[in-house]
Amino acid sequence: MHTLKRTSWAIAVGLLPALVIYIGIAVVPIAMSVYYSLVDWDGLSDVRYVGLDNFKEILTDPVFWNAVKNNVIMMATGLAGQLPLGLLLALALNRTMRGIPFFRTVGFLPVVISAVIVSLIWSKMYGVEAGLINQFLGLIGLDAWKQNWLGSAAWAMLSLGVTYIWQNCGLYMVIYLAALQNIPSEINEAAVMDGATGWKRVLFVTIPMIRPTIWVTVVFAISNSFRVFDLIYVMTAGGPAHNTEVMTIYMYINTFTNIRFGYGSAASVLILLFSLIVIYAANKLTGKEGKTA
Structure with a gap:
C-alpha cells in the first residue's frame, strides 16, 4: 500500500512539469481568448464589454460562412486525397528492395x-x-x-488542394508504413496460402489489420484542416475576393489587419468549437466502426 502511494506521488511529480507547461501554452490562452471574445478592444483604447455581440456579428457575416465552406473543402481534400495517397505510397514502399529507404525519405521530405x-x-x-x-x-x-491558377475563383481552391495534398501525404505515408510493418508476417503468409494475393490481400487482410491506425489518421486529418493557415496565406492570402479564405485567415485579418482583437478572439473560439464538434463526431463514428470491426 505504501509502495503504491509512493509510486502515485512519483508519477504525479513527473507529470507536473508537463502539466504546468500545457496549462501555460494551451489552457491559459484559450481562457484569455474566451474573455476577449466578449469585449470590443483595439489594443489601445479601453476594453468595452459587449457580451455575445461579436459572435452574433460573425455568425451573420457571409464571409465567415464562406470561410467555413472552404475549411470543409480542405477537410475533404485531406480525407479523400492525403489519406488514400499516403496509404498507396506506404503499400508501395513496404518492401525490401534496393533504393526503398531513398524513396521513403523523398516521400517524407515535403x-x-x-x-x-x-x-x-x-x-x-x-x-x-x-x-x-x-x-x-x-x-x-x-x-x-x-x-490563372491562383487568381481564378474557379481554380484557386483546387490548386491549393493539390499543394495541400503534396505537402502532407508523406506524413500519413510514414504512419501507415509503421502500421504495415507491425502486421505479423504469419498473417500475410497465411493469406497467400489461402489465395489472397495482390489487391485481395490489401482489401481483406491488410486494411482490416491497420483499421485503428486509419481511424487515428482520419481524426488527425480533420484536426489539421482546421489549423491550415500559412500555406493559404502565402499563396493567396484568402483571395481572390475571399474565395480561398479559411477560418484561420478570417480570424487573422480581423484581428491584426482590422485591429479588432475581441472580434478575432470570438472567431478563434468558434474555430475551436467547430473543430471539437467535428472531431467528436469523427471519434463517435470511428468508435462504432471499431466495435463492429
Missing part, C-alpha cells in the same frame, strides 16, 4: 520543408506567365488550358 517554402515553390509553379504548369501546357500544345 513534410519537413517549411510551409512557407512549399507555398513559394508552388506559387512559382502556378504562375501565369513563367509558371511551370502553364509552360508545360504550352509546350505540349495545350495553350487553351492555361489558367
Whole structure:
C-alpha cells in the first residue's frame, strides 16, 4: 500500500512539469481568448464589454460562412486525397528492395520543408506567365488550358488542394508504413496460402489489420484542416475576393489587419468549437466502426 502511494506521488511529480507547461501554452490562452471574445478592444483604447455581440456579428457575416465552406473543402481534400495517397505510397514502399529507404525519405521530405517554402515553390509553379504548369501546357500544345491558377475563383481552391495534398501525404505515408510493418508476417503468409494475393490481400487482410491506425489518421486529418493557415496565406492570402479564405485567415485579418482583437478572439473560439464538434463526431463514428470491426 505504501509502495503504491509512493509510486502515485512519483508519477504525479513527473507529470507536473508537463502539466504546468500545457496549462501555460494551451489552457491559459484559450481562457484569455474566451474573455476577449466578449469585449470590443483595439489594443489601445479601453476594453468595452459587449457580451455575445461579436459572435452574433460573425455568425451573420457571409464571409465567415464562406470561410467555413472552404475549411470543409480542405477537410475533404485531406480525407479523400492525403489519406488514400499516403496509404498507396506506404503499400508501395513496404518492401525490401534496393533504393526503398531513398524513396521513403523523398516521400517524407515535403513534410519537413517549411510551409512557407512549399507555398513559394508552388506559387512559382502556378504562375501565369513563367509558371511551370502553364509552360508545360504550352509546350505540349495545350495553350487553351492555361489558367490563372491562383487568381481564378474557379481554380484557386483546387490548386491549393493539390499543394495541400503534396505537402502532407508523406506524413500519413510514414504512419501507415509503421502500421504495415507491425502486421505479423504469419498473417500475410497465411493469406497467400489461402489465395489472397495482390489487391485481395490489401482489401481483406491488410486494411482490416491497420483499421485503428486509419481511424487515428482520419481524426488527425480533420484536426489539421482546421489549423491550415500559412500555406493559404502565402499563396493567396484568402483571395481572390475571399474565395480561398479559411477560418484561420478570417480570424487573422480581423484581428491584426482590422485591429479588432475581441472580434478575432470570438472567431478563434468558434474555430475551436467547430473543430471539437467535428472531431467528436469523427471519434463517435470511428468508435462504432471499431466495435463492429
